[in-house]
Amino acid sequence: MNVLPASPPCNELTPPxxxxxxxxxxxxxxxxxLLVASMFALRHVSADxxxxxxxxxxxxxxxxxxxxxxxxxxxxxxxxxxQEIELRSLxxxxxxxxxxxxxxxxxxxxxxxxxxxxxxxxxVLPALFGTYGIAKAVVHRSYVG
Amino acid sequence: MNPFLxxxxxxxxxxxxxxxxxAPTLVNxxxxxxxxxVIEQFRGDWPFAALVAVALLPVLTIVxxxxxxxxxxxxxxxxxKLIEVYGICVGVLLVGTMYFAFGLLALFELVVLDGVWFAxxxxxxxxxxxxxxxxxxxxxHG
Numbered sequence: 392m393n394v395l396p397a398s399p400p401c402n403e404l405t406p407p408x409x410x411x412x413x414x415x416x417x418x419x420x421x422x423x424x425l426l427v428a429s430m431f432a433l434r435h436v437s438a439d440x441x442x443x444x445x446x447x448x449x450x451x452x453x454x455x456x457x458x459x460x461x462x463x464x465x466x467x468x469x470x471x472x473x474q475e476i477e478l479r480s481l482x483x484x485x486x487x488x489x490x491x492x493x494x495x496x497x498x499x500x501x502x503x504x505x506x507x508x509x510x511x512x513x514x515v516l517p518a519l520f521g522t523y524g525i526a527k528a529v530v531h532r533s534y535v536g
Numbered sequence: 537m538n539p540f541l542x543x544x545x546x547x548x549x550x551x552x553x554x555x556x557x558x559a560p561t562l563v564n565x566x567x568x569x570x571x572x573x574v575i576e577q578f579r580g581d582w583p584f585a586a587l588v589a590v591a592l593l594p595v596l597t598i599v600x601x602x603x604x605x606x607x608x609x610x611x612x613x614x615x616x617k618l619i620e621v622y623g624i625c626v627g628v629l630l631v632g633t634m635y636f637a638f639g640l641l642a643l644f645e646l647v648v649l650d651g652v653w654f655a656x657x658x659x660x661x662x663x664x665x666x667x668x669x670x671x672x673x674x675x676x677h678g
Binding site: 404406413429433441444445447448449450452455456457462463466471474475477478481482484485486488489490492493494495496497498499500501502505506507508509510511512513514515517520523 | 541555563571572575579584587588591592594597598599602605610614617618620622624625627628629632633635636637638639640641642643644645646648649650651652653656657658659676
């Protein structure tokens with residue numbers, strides 16, 4: 392017997408989802424703006440000002456922290472079933488991305504692949520988000536049908 | 537009762553899971569060392585496909601480890617599942633954001649990163665942040 396509460400259809404925007412989407416929009420707009428602004432500013436800051444360059448380079452991380460906070464709040468406000476879907480999706484995303492990067496790392500250490508450090512580091516978060524999206528669609532389908 | 541010990545004390549289900557995961561962890565360490573030695577020895581002699589196959593052998597133990605985690609998760613009660621949510625969320629989001637921050641610094645040539653090392657360290661970093669997240673979860677919901 393299924394003891395989990397009935398979940399709304401995946402196309403229904405519940406208040407927690409709506410709040411999360413609003414913060415997602417705000418943080419992504421801030422991210423795009425700050426990324427362009429920091430790239431522009433870095434061209435005009437001398438190479439000697441390492442601290443200032445570091446601070447400018449890290450500016451786009453701030454909206455991502457906002458997004459992390461919004462996601463954590465969304466998870467707290469979800470119903471039990473939605474929480475389980477999110478957990479399974481995140482676990483699958485972590486597993487798939489982790490194994491993917493591990494494979495790349497082993498191939499790199501065997502000299503089969505050449506890995507650029509900045510590319511690897513930058514790609515982790517988009518890879519996690521991408522696999523999370525795919526996993527969520529699959530997991531949601533298995534729950535709701 | 538010590539509140540800190542309560543946060544890090546294993547449940548019987550967790551204890552079973554950690555005992556079971558000893559085998560893949562040990563096999564992973566031995567296999568990784570063996571693979572490094574074999575590849576260093578035969579890099580020039582063996583065909584490309586064989587090198588790829590040997591280099592990827594340690595991934596099998598990680599798949600074995602994930603299978604054990606899924607079995608463990610199935611046996612979790614509601615509270616344990618909530619703690620797992622905390623662990624995985626903190627692991628994924630913290631490591632993803634940290635990697636992104638380092639990536640930006642490297643992209644703007646403020647630090648130099650070793651790509652291989654960074655790729656290999658991702659899963660261990662998520663695992664450590666996951667444990668931290670579980671402790672936070674227990675602290676908040678213990």
